[in-house]
Amino acid sequence: MEGGPPSLDGYDTILLTSPIWNVRTPLIMTPFTEALDFRRKTVHPITTYAMSGLGTTERDYAASCPGATIAEGLAVRGEEVKEADSEVQAWLRRSGLPAR
């Protein structure tokens, strides 16, 4: 990461978003999350997928984000992203995050 990893200071809630690869977060996410300090942060996993939904994402982030609370995730089928607005808005409201 050029200039070092970003700081999470000033953020309470982090949305970690990726596609699903081999039923898990892409491996590139692990050194990224391991370089950050997630203590006292809430992490929501978000994935696009073909078949596997969130896969093992919640467990992957529980392992690579020590100290984080892993909160409800959202999985959106990649082919349906453009039609997923109401699903996303409902998830944002359910999760107590800003929605339209």
Ligand SMILES: Cc1cc2nc3c(=O)[nH]c(=O)nc-3n(C[C@H](O)[C@H](O)[C@H](O)COP(=O)(O)O)c2cc1C
């Ligand atoms: C290397 C690779 C592995 C993948 N593994 C999975 C998988 O295990 N489960 C799944 O549902 N989708 C898998 N996918 C599909 C991606 O999650 C999907 O392409 C991505 O979410 C974007 O959706 P879209 O291609 O429909 O735009 C894989 C894609 C690639 C390139």
